[in-house]
Amino acid sequence: DGDPEFAALVEWVLQTLILAEKQNITMMTADTFAESVEFFGKDMFQNALAAVGNYGEIYTRHLAPISSRLEINEINDGETTGLMYSHPLGKVDTVGPGPINGGVIERILQRGFLRCGISNRNYPNGIEDWLEARYDKSTLLHMEFCRALSASVLQRTPDNVSFESYSDDDDIYLALENGDIDVYAGGAVDVGSDFLLPGLAFSNPYFHRRGKSFALVTQEADEQWADFVYWVTMATTFAEENGITQNTSNEMPLVNLFGTGLERLMRDAILAVGNYDEMYKRVFGQNATRVGLNKLNASPFGPQHYPLPF
Numbered sequence: 091d092g093d094p095e096f097a098a099l100v101e102w103v104l105q106t107l108i109l110a111e112k113q114n115i116t117m118m119t120a121d122t123f124a125e126s127v128e129f130f131g132k133d134m135f136q137n138a139l140a141a142v143g144n145y146g147e148i149y150t151r152h153l154a155p156i157s158s159r160l161e162i163n164e165i166n167d168g169e170t171t172g173l174m175y176s177h178p179l180g181k182v183d184t185v186g187p188g189p190i191n192g193g194v195i196e197r198i199l200q201r202g203f204l205r206c207g208i209s210n211r212n213y214p215n216g217i218e219d220w221l222e223a224r225y226d227k228s229t230l231l232h233m234e235f236c237r238a239l240s241a242s243v244l245q246r247t248p249d250n251v252s253f254e255s256y257s258d259d260d261d262i263y264l265a266l267e268n269g270d271i272d273v274y275a276g277g278a279v280d281v282g283s284d285f286l287l288p289g290l291a292f293s294n295p296y297f298h299r300r301g302k303s304f305a306l307v308t309q310e311a312d313e314q315w316a317d318f319v320y321w322v323t324m325a326t327t328f329a330e331e332n333g334i335t336q337n338t339s340n341e342m343p344l345v346n347l348f349g350t351g352l353e354r355l356m357r358d359a360i361l362a363v364g365n366y367d368e369m370y371k372r373v374f375g376q377n378a379t380r381v382g383l384n385k386l387n388a389s390p391f392g393p394q395h396y397p398l399p400f
Contacts, residue, residue, distance in 0.1 A: 094289065099134075102126075102134070102135070103135075103138050105397050106123070106135045106139065107138070107139070107142070107144055108145050108165060108395050108397045109397035110139050110144035110145070111144035111145045111146040112165045115139065115144060116139075116143055116144055117139060117141075117143035117144070120136045120139035120140040121136055121140070123135050123136050123139055145165070146159075146165075149163065160391070161390070161393060162387075162391040162392070162393065162394045163393075163394070163395065164392075164393035164395065165393055165397075166383070166394065166395060166396040167393070168383060168396065169382050170392065170393075171385065171387055171392025171393060172380070172382070172383055172384060172385025173295070173298065173383040173385075173387055173394065173396055174296075174327050174383075174384065174385065174386045175331075175386075175387040175388075175394055176324050176328035176331055177294075177324065179343065179345075182344065182346065182347060183344075183346055184346060184347060185349070185350060186346065186347040186349060187314075187348075187349060188349030188350075188351055188352070189314070189348070189349065189352075193314055193315060194272050194308070194309070194312050194315035195243060195315055195318060195348070195352075197272075198244070198272060199243065199244070202244070203240070203252055204236060204239055204240040204244070204250060205251075205254060205270070205271045205272045205273075206233070206236035206239070206251050206253050206254065206271060206272065206275050207253075207254050207255075207256060207262045207266065207270075207271035207273065207274040208232055208233060208254070208255050208256075208274075208275050208276060209229070209257070209259070209262065210255035210257055227373050227374055228276070228304070230373045231296075231297055231370070231373045232275035232276035232297075232304070233251075233275065234363050234369045234372070234373065235275055235296065235322070235323060235326075235363075235369075236251050236253070236275050237249065237251060237362055237363055238322050238325070238359040238360075238363045239251075239306075239322050239359075240362075241358045241359055241362030242318070242322050242325075242352070242354075242355040242358050242359045242362075243318075243352070243355075245358060246358050246361060246362065248362035248363065254270070254271050259278075262274050262277075263290070263307075266290070266307065266308070266309060267289065269309075272308070272315070273306050273308050273319060274306070274307040275306055275307075276297075276304050277304065277306070277307035278302050278303070279302075279303045279305050279398060280302075280303075280398050280399040289311065290308070290309065291307070291308050291309065291310040291319075292305045292306070292307055293306040293308075293316075293319050293320045293323040293324075294323055294324055296323055296326070296327075296366070297384060298382060298384055301399055302399065303383075303398060303399070305323070306323055317347075317348075318348055318352075318355070321347075321355060321356065322359045325342065325355070325356040325359045325360060326359065326360070326363070326364075326365055326366040327365075327366050327386070328356070329356075329360045329364075329365035330365040330366045330367050330386055331388055334365060335360075335364055335368060336360060336361060336363070336364035336365070336368055339357050339358075339360040340361075342356040342360050344356075366386075367386075
């Protein structure tokens, strides 16, 4: 906390170890790995690999003697199995603090609606685009996650969202920094995001396409809001994993981590938009086939390690 440059360096190194294994670059061939970005010195990646090797080498050296490498700890090739996986929830009955004074959650509650930023580069322009599908439907998926957020904060009111469209990512990030929007839906995630875009927090990626991963983006300074957004995003995958649908949303666990007033956050999210598969089919069509990283990674688990774009 408080040192985004160091946090970015750590992320770069971790991603380097995973990507090196994917590219079959080892400790002995570290000098063949790509040079680093200028921020940390051009040899940073190579030095890290020369010191410890790739992820597989580290695992073999330290963990293989006591625990065989499960498939979930293997490298995902981006095609065979999905990445949609919810992390263990932990002690959700622990009562945490309610909305912090002056925080985004409190401002949304006082305002009565969520302000969600989206890119208008691929947004439908008029009824003809809607009818002829001359637009990128993934924008509608981003909007679905904002509806889930609205329902979670405002207690089952998914349509209390003001969608603010921007033609340029820089304008969206500036609006987020200035507090003109509460969240950016559809921000591209890559290894450089933490350093090139300081002060921002990214949810777990919820959509992957053409080598890019997309997430919800908030201001890092409001940790409570960033955590809340993460929980709502993860709820859609958790619901699918556990066979919970929009019609059975009350089977979702109560979560007291954001105070008892927001304990229904997961239930209200699923009541509003359904699980991830329901959202996906509503946006892309009931017969749409999920492929690659957008598939559920469920038991038996496939590889979950996937290097983000550099």
